[in-house]
Each structure stands twice: as C-alpha cells, then as structure tokens.
Amino acid sequence: xxxxxxxxxxxxxxxxxxxxxxxxxxxxxxxxxxxxxxxxxxxxxxxxxxxxxxxxxxxxxxxxxxxxxxxxxxxxxxxxxxxxxxxxxxxxxxxxxxxxxxxxxxxxxxxxxxxxxxxxxxxxxxxxxxxxxxxxxxxxxxxxxxxxxxxxxxxxxxxxxxxxxxxxxxxxxxxxxxxxxxxxxxxxxxxxxxxxxxxxxxxxxxxxxxxxxxxxxxxxxxxxxxxxxxxxxxxxxxxxxxxxxxxxxxxxxxxxxxxxxxxxxxxxxxxxxxxxxxxxxxxxxxxxxxxxxxxxxxxxxxxxxxxxxxxx
Amino acid sequence: xxxxxxxxxxxxxxxxxxxxxxxxxxxxxxxxxxxxxxxxxxxxxxxxxxxxxxxxxxxxxxxxxxxxxxxxxxxxxxxxxxxxxxxxxxxxxxxxxxxxxxxxxxxxxxxxxxxxxxxxxxxxxxxxxxxxxxxxxxxxxxxxxxxxxxxxxxxxxxxxxxxxxxxxxxxxxxxxxxxxxxxxxxxxxxxxxxxxxxxxxxxxxxxxxxxxxxxxxxxxxxxxxxxxxxxxxxxxxxxxxxxxxxxxxxxxxxxxxxxxxxxxxxxxxxxxxxxxxxxxxxxxxxxxxxxxxxxxxxxxxxxxxxxxx
Numbered sequence: 001x002x003x004x005x006x007x008x009x010x011x012x013x014x015x016x017x018x019x020x021x022x023x024x025x026x027x028x029x030x031x032x033x034x035x036x037x038x039x040x041x042x043x044x045x046x047x048x049x050x051x052x053x054x055x056x057x058x059x060x061x062x063x064x065x066x067x068x069x070x071x072x073x074x075x076x077x078x079x080x081x082x083x084x085x086x087x088x089x090x091x092x093x094x095x096x097x098x099x100x101x102x103x104x105x106x107x108x109x110x111x112x113x114x115x116x117x118x119x120x121x122x123x124x125x126x127x128x129x130x131x132x133x134x135x136x137x138x139x140x141x142x143x144x145x146x147x148x149x150x151x152x153x154x155x156x157x158x159x160x161x162x163x164x165x166x167x168x169x170x171x172x173x174x175x176x177x178x179x180x181x182x183x184x185x186x187x188x189x190x191x192x193x194x195x196x197x198x199x200x201x202x203x204x205x206x207x208x209x210x211x212x213x214x215x216x217x218x219x220x221x222x223x224x225x226x227x228x229x230x231x232x233x234x235x236x237x238x239x240x241x242x243x244x245x246x247x248x249x250x251x252x253x254x255x256x257x258x259x260x261x262x263x264x265x266x267x268x269x270x271x272x273x274x275x276x277x278x279x280x281x282x283x284x285x286x287x288x289x290x291x292x293x294x295x296x297x298x299x300x301x302x303x304x305x306x307x308x309x310x311x312x
Numbered sequence: 313x314x315x316x317x318x319x320x321x322x323x324x325x326x327x328x329x330x331x332x333x334x335x336x337x338x339x340x341x342x343x344x345x346x347x348x349x350x351x352x353x354x355x356x357x358x359x360x361x362x363x364x365x366x367x368x369x370x371x372x373x374x375x376x377x378x379x380x381x382x383x384x385x386x387x388x389x390x391x392x393x394x395x396x397x398x399x400x401x402x403x404x405x406x407x408x409x410x411x412x413x414x415x416x417x418x419x420x421x422x423x424x425x426x427x428x429x430x431x432x433x434x435x436x437x438x439x440x441x442x443x444x445x446x447x448x449x450x451x452x453x454x455x456x457x458x459x460x461x462x463x464x465x466x467x468x469x470x471x472x473x474x475x476x477x478x479x480x481x482x483x484x485x486x487x488x489x490x491x492x493x494x495x496x497x498x499x500x501x502x503x504x505x506x507x508x509x510x511x512x513x514x515x516x517x518x519x520x521x522x523x524x525x526x527x528x529x530x531x532x533x534x535x536x537x538x539x540x541x542x543x544x545x546x547x548x549x550x551x552x553x554x555x556x557x558x559x560x561x562x563x564x565x566x567x568x569x570x571x572x573x574x575x576x577x578x579x580x581x582x583x584x585x586x587x588x589x590x591x592x593x594x595x596x597x598x599x600x601x602x603x604x605x606x607x608x609x610x611x612x613x614x615x616x617x618x619x620x621x
Contacts, residue, residue: 009611012558012582086403090610091445097482104554107612132404169484170408241417245323270324295323297401297418 001056006073007114009107017079019115024055027067030218032122032184033209034073034175037096038087039080043193043202044128048074050206055219058210063220070218071122076115097170099178116178124216125179126209129188133301134293136254138286139201139208141229142188144171148180151231154187156215157208158226161288161306164233192254232306237288240303242267244277248296252287252303257310260284264303267296283307317384318425320418328390328418330426333383335370342379342529344434348521349384352407352438352487354391354398358504359439361514366521379530382433387426387487395507397443408482411490427490434528435465436498437521438488444506445606446614449568450513452541453500455479458492466499468527470520470538472568473601473619476545505605542599544619551596551618555580555609559589567603570621577616580609597621 007019035041035048052072058064075081079089087094093108100120101113119125131137140161143149154162171177179186189209192201207223214221242248246267252258258281267277283305291302317330348366350359363385370381386392390400398405399419412423430436442448451473452466459476466474483489491498501517504510523538525531544550555561559580565571577592577600592615594600602617609615 010558011610012560012608013584090608090613091443092397104552105612106554106614107610110612132402169481172481245321247323297323298320299416299418299421301417 001052001059006118007111009110014079017111019073019076019078019111021071021073021118022052022055024059024070024072025064025066025068025218027069029122030068030070031124031126031213031216032071032073032119033126033128034119035075035128036081037076037175038094038130039077039083039085040195041081041128041130042195043191043197044130045074045081046197046199047128047189047191047202047205048072050202051209054206054210058219058221065218065220068218070213071119073115073119076111096175097173099173099175100182112175116175120179120182120184122184124212125176125184125186126212127175127179127186127188128205129176129190130194131190131289133289133291134194135289135291135302136192137190138255138288139189139191139204140288142190143186144177144180145233146177146180148183150185153185155229155231157187157189157212157229159189159208159229160227162229162231163237163288164231166234230306230308232288236307238283238285238305238307239301240264240279240282240305241299242277242279242296242302243298245296245298246270246276247294248291248302250290250292250302252290254287254290256287258285258287258305265291270295279303281305284309317429318422320422328422330384330387330389330422332429333367333385335367335374335377335381335383336379337374337377340379344528344530345380345382345432346521346525346528346530347382347384347430347433347436348439349387349430349436349487350439351384351386351388351392353405353440353443353506354388354394354396354400355444355506356397356441357392357507357509358441358514359501360385361509361511362439362517362521365514365518369518373533376531376533378532379434379525379528381525381530382430384426384430397506407487408485410485410487411494423487426487427494431491431494431496433496434530435524436488436491436496437469437501438498439501439503439517441504441506441508442502442602445604446602447505447567447605448502449473449601450501450503450516451475451601453477453502455483455489455492456545458497461497462492462499465497465524467541468520468524468538469499469501470516470523470536471501471503471541472539474541474543475550476543477547542601542619549620551594551598551620553577553592553594553615553618555590555592555611555613555615557589558610560607561592561604561609561613561615562607563603563605565594565600565603565616567600569600571598571600571618573597577603592616594618 098112519536
C-alpha cells in the first residue's frame, strides 16, 4: 500500500488541507474508489476505510493482479469532516458540484480540479454517494443516463438493484457525470445511511466492490456471489408523500416489500398528539427509500417504491 | 394590496407564507405588469431597500400609476429570518430548484407556485446582492441565450454594467432562466454585498425601475435620467483575481475605481507571523467592478474582477 497526497493547499490557521489516496498494486489505472466529499458522509468514508483495510490484506497476500492499480480516496474533504459541516468551511460550496474543476478558479473548483486530474484516467470509477434527503436506502448502484452508462456492468456488483437516473441540470457538475464524460465507467454506490454508520450495509458494500474488482480481473477474491440485480429507472419509481406536516411515525422500513393499500406511516400533530394523516401504499413493491427524521414537512417524499410483485 | 402567493403548513404551529404587494390604479390604462422580486438568497438584503422605496413611493403617488406593479420582497423568508443563504433545514440553494413542481416536495411546490404567479409579467427584476464575500457595482447579468430580448431592458435600468455570460447547464434551474425560457423577460440584478444595505446603489436602481416603468407605460410620473452602462459580452475582457495563498486580505483599492497595471489592489497577510504573504497587483489597466469584502481567504478565493480598459 502506498499512501500519497493527491492535492493540498495551505491554510492560515488550520493544518494543511490534504486529500490522501491509498494505492494498491502497480500498472494500469484499473479502479478508483472515492468516499466522502461532504462533512456528514461518515458512512461513505467508513466504507472506504474498510476497503483500504481489506485491499491491504489482499495486497500482502499477492492477490492484486499484476499490472493493475487500485486507488482509494476515503475523504476528499477532511476540513468539513473535522468541523462537522456538510459543505466547504468558508463559502458553503459543495465540492461535488464543482467537477471537472478548474485549477485557476475558486478554492472548491481547485480541489475538484486537482482531485479529478488524479482520478480521471481510471477504467472504473466508484463513488460512495449520499442523498440530500434524510432517510435510509436499500443498498443499490446508481448510474446516470449520459449515453456512456453501462447497465450490464453495474449488475456485476451483485446489489439487489441498479437504478438508472436521468441527470438534472445540477448533476452535470458531479464527479459521477464527469467521470462518464471522460470515459471512465462510473458508478455511485448507495448504502443505507449517511451520518450514522451502518456496519452491516457497509460490509455488504465492501464485499460487493471487492466482488466487482474480482469479476473485472483486478484482484483475486473469493467473496459471495451477490444478487442478480434488477434494473429500475427513477421515472418508474413511485414517490409517496405526506399531505400534512407533523411528527412522522414510520411503520415500515427500507427494503420491505409492501402491498397496495398497506399502511406505511402516520403523521401526528406535533402539539395535540392526534393522527392527522395516514399514508397507505399506492402499489405493491419494494421500499427503496424510507424517510428517517422525527418530523416531516408537508408533501415530503417519505417513501420511494420500486413497483414489483414479490416472487417466491 | 398584500396577498399570499403560496402558503404551506409547517410541523409546529406555524405556516410558511410568501407574500407580495400588488399596486395598481383603480382604473388601469396600461395592461403591462412589472414584477420586482428579491430574497431568493436569505443573506442578500440590498433588494429589501429597493422594495421598500418602491412600495412607499408608488403608494404615495398611486394616481400616476397606469399599470400593475408586483413587489415580492422575500421569496425565501426562512433564509432572511435566519441569516441563511439557502433554505434552512434543507441546506438547499433556492435558486437551483426552479421551475419547481406542483407535485414535488415543499420547496419544489413553493418554487412552482412562485413561477405560476410571476409568469406573464411584462418584465421581472430579480434583485441579488452578490454574497457576503464580494461587493459588486450595480450590474445586470444576462445569459447569452436571452441576450436579444433582455439587453434593451437592461440598458434602461440605470446600472453601471451589463455582463452577458455564456450558457451553463447548471444555471438552467435558476428563477431567471426558468422565466426567460417561458417567455417572461427577467433581468438578474447584482449589486452591493451580502448582509448589508447600500442605499446609494438602492437609490440608483430605484430610479432605473421608475425609468423602465415610464418607458413601458406603467408609470406617468417622474422619469429619471439613466446612466449608460459598460458592457461585456465575453469573459475574455474580464480579468479574475484569485488568492494565491490562504490568509487575511487587506483591501487597498477603491471599489469601482479604474486601476493601472501593477497598481496594488490589496495584500494577503499572516497575522501570526506578521508577514505579507502576497501583494495583489492588477495585471491590467481596467475597471475594478468586483472587490472582496470578507477578509478571510483560502487559496483560490476570488479577490476581484477587472474589466479590461
């Protein structure tokens, strides 16, 4: 394992800002795995730290294939992680809205540019991503429809679902989008949580990434085969919203299969304690996402359902 | 008349309301409507003064009004109330969610209802105040896609500068882009600095709005003379000054001044060691239309912008 500084800037009163990468094997730039870009992405960084541990063990056993190099960057934004602020410390900009970056530009453009220069030539690009809405996901792979997406390859992670996402205007400045434009096969990996560490889904994700690297001929690994992935697009998904604001009492969790008409949650008046809204499933399917905050604003997307019939 | 544009109930004993003031004569002789909009970013307050001035002045001179004036002083009331640039609780830039969706979440719904209300105006001015880091001379920024429609309006708005910039996919989700795409001409005004009110700039724009209203036939009262703005149609004639190092920026140059090549704009210093880290000098002769206001800089922070002579 080689530890290297991919980008750094000097600060006035803080230690230098450093983006550190951990490299395994030598040769073709085979795979790059990126963890947290925002200060609250603990789960994303945790997954990468576990990958670093496992890849180090594999390298010591000679299991990284000759002529292949893997780079893991657990954290692109240590400054925000260390002060528990989601975005950049001074101007609140989001590094994942600055790609491909600009080395002569503003600070977060420079960070994005410096990091992108170091990672844009990898064959496979994997990012542990997070969603801006507070909630829990079923672990899945998400790819953007850019014309360069490779759905069959995404299935090789062995996750239960591959979600196809049509980019919105602001997606064009994300790492995943730009990786694809630069012809890296790019995938976003969603585990269950963001701030909170969920060791179970982290282990699942790490095993899936190692399984993928094995199937791509980059490492030798004898992990589990995983799922036969189902492919769904964000357009197919059914969003369930609450009509009234209040305390959110969820009755079901992400990953559960629900029937049409099944009660999913209640909304409770924050002052009077009575139920003011009951939320029922509009269709049969699997809950990809479930809201996980004590309160819900009116019309919040509290569940996302992949419509499907349960097969036994 | 003050009306509610959109209202949603919040979880705990409160509703979020976006309001507007509609001013019109009892008998309208002009069908045109001008909308003055501000407060998308909660830390930009320059537009508050303009809205106040306009509402106060027009109510006192309502007999001279021929058409309709809509004033929306706070599109992001939570942001203004909590000194937050984006939408509090969501960490979301409100100017990246337009045109919104009536079926979407609370913020998308708010955005869609705002657009529904403002769309169809003969002209919209969306007043911004840069951010807390930079001071700007009164200027109008125009996406090149809408240049032909908007420049004739912008030239009459009494601003110092018109900046036509290239199209960018990211900007497609802004309030102004959404309206311009729908055929409602919308000018983006940037002036002053975040968290402050610069009366001088506010008065300048107020006069510009009266002049525009006069030209459009909405207003038959005073028609102030307006200044001829500088124009830039390309980033190539704008020089960007970025911090070469992190430190404390001390400003020397006067905002809005013409600077000579090699003239000192300011310095980045290290108070701990008592040393000057870098002297910021102008690389060109030109007009310093943007200058950094907030002293703490990281490497790369924007220090200023100069329009080449």
